[in-house]
Amino acid sequence: MNKLRLSIIDTALSLPIRSDLNLLEQCLSSNLVVARSCRNGNCGRCDSTLLKGCVQLRNGQCIKGPSTIALCVSYAQSHLQISHLPLIKSPSHWRCQWQNPSQLLLPAGRQIPPHKGDICAILFENSVELNEVADITGRNIHLLNTCTNTNHSVSLITIDRDHQGQYALWREHQHQRQTLWAHINHATALIAQAAYLQNTNGARYHIEMLQR
Ligand code: FES
Incomplete structure (x- = not known):
């Protein structure tokens, strides 16, 4: 053939x-x-x-x-x-305002929202939680699961279901090293790093390959 x-x-x-x-x-x-x-x-x-x-x-x-x-x-x-191949032309991360543990708000202005059903990660200042977009109404993003972190500074990124891999994202803050998200693939680490870098909180974010 x-x-x-x-x-x-x-x-x-x-x-x-x-x-x-x-x-x-x-x-x-x-x-x-x-x-x-x-x-x-x-x-x-x-x-x-x-x-x-x-x-x-x-x-x-x-x-x-x-x-x-x-x-x-x-x-x-x-x-x-x-x-009509849906090629990604813009980064898939959103800086959101906290509404409650299962609802985030997109900032005002022109935004292409995430998509209902997207697997997503909520990036808190000191941790990452996996979730899913249950629905979008206007600027409101309704999450399938309730967030356990209560820090109100958040970004949302959309990820593949197959996002696991050999990389980790960590932050350096006040001379301390803190792992934010481990065992992810390189593409996911790059999107998360870009989303964290939108926050001007003085921390530095690094990606590293984990030892086997
Ligand atoms: S339908 Fe193909 S990634 Fe969801």
């Missing part, structure tokens, strides 16, 4: 693809930074338009273009043409 190819109409790119890896993984490994969160076909973040070709979903169902597909659960069965 000829090697399969994925043509991405919006970018004029054409990539070789395999049928045993999902399309999201293959886009990411080709440095196409596609929006994603749940990686199980539920959140809709990686939805794209299949114009031509055929994919098999994780549940075995075959879908032919034209159709909307979630890249994270789609496996190529033929050459594919795709458009």
